[in-house]
Amino acid sequence: MGSFFRNWWRLLVTVALLVAAIQVFVRPSSTLERAEPVRAAGVVLFRPLYSAADFLRGGLSGVWNRYVALVGVSRENERLRKEVTELRESLHATRDAVLENRRLKELLSYSQTVERRTLGARVVGHDVSPWFRAIFLGTGSEAGIESGMSVITPYGAVGRIHKVHPGLSEVLLVTDGRFAADVMVERSRVRAIAEGVGGNFCRLKYVSPTQDVAVGDRIVFSGFDGSMPKGVLLGTVVSVDRPKESLFQKVKVQGAVNFQDAEEVMVILSRPSVPFRAVKD
């Protein structure tokens, strides 16, 4: 028996560590929080490097935006002027609807939700592992960032804060397989669960064949599960498949944000409110 352990102890340790890793993977343990200072020390080691990368990227993109990208600016200016004129016209058309909406809100004593405090943060790196989709922000716990906070850009949702360190935060992208949230189709108000499927895509779960979802529909967060503020854009439907033998439609959504190109994001510091949830005393 003794010789068996002497011969195979490495393999036994491998198995024990794998079991521990699986356990931590499936059910994260709070006792490991005591080891956080070790991780924080590791992050401190990396800080000069990602700060330098951020500084250089900022400088390079500044040079590009101020000089090189100005080549086609007059043509773009003309196009934008035209677009502004069109938008002004549509603004006039929607003003009546906005006023009506305001009156109705007042009538319903609609209470304004908690004012969103946001924090701008720069993207300093990406998770390059094949299994997970995440980005790193160069701002961490010192700025008040906490796990679970939403991260967005003006174009749409980016993800949720996953881990926070001093000077570094990790954002789980909406396209990561572990991300799921309550969403709705903007046009038809059909609700579903959005789940990341890698690449730049999500899928909608539990959409029955009778519900109205079409290619090109915009998908927004419903805000009901408290994971993201209501109305934030997730993406656009790129394919709808109605298999005869299935109970649900297969709906594929392309994310509104290109995560590879995102340089700055906004962290919503106030946690999303969850309407209709009972308050526990």
Place this chain on the structure above:
Amino acid sequence: MKQFLVLFSLAFLGASLCVWWLSGFIPWFLLPDFPFLAVVYSGLFVPGVAGFLCALPPALFREITTSAPSWSMFLGSMALYFASREIGRRFLLRNEPSLLSAVVSLLAAESFSVVLLLSLSGARPFSILWGAQEAVRIAWTSLIAVPVFLDLSVRWRRVKE
């Protein structure tokens, strides 16, 4: 100490290069996992407690730069270290094909385990395209591993002599 510093630098600079410097420009499957290589090298070529100590920093770097649940990547990397030590002790011949097959099998085993775990937990972010990209990553990382490992082991032998 020298080996510790060399492997520490390899893991630290490799991880920095991939995660902070190149990740926005180059697709993930073309970025080799340098901390992984450092862990495997410690297991295959650095004997005793020194090997264990050499594997700790790269395992920590993998933990920091991967968005897996807390400490799972660290524990997984240490399991990888002990597995590669076992391989180094029982099977490894110090030639290119055996090194290549050892690294490929370790990379494939790790990838398969994570995919299996994620699939069992209900997440399915994997497609045929992802499989092809992952195959490229495994091949690319293994091809880099062979010359790096041979060069480091030859140098280390010379230092000892």
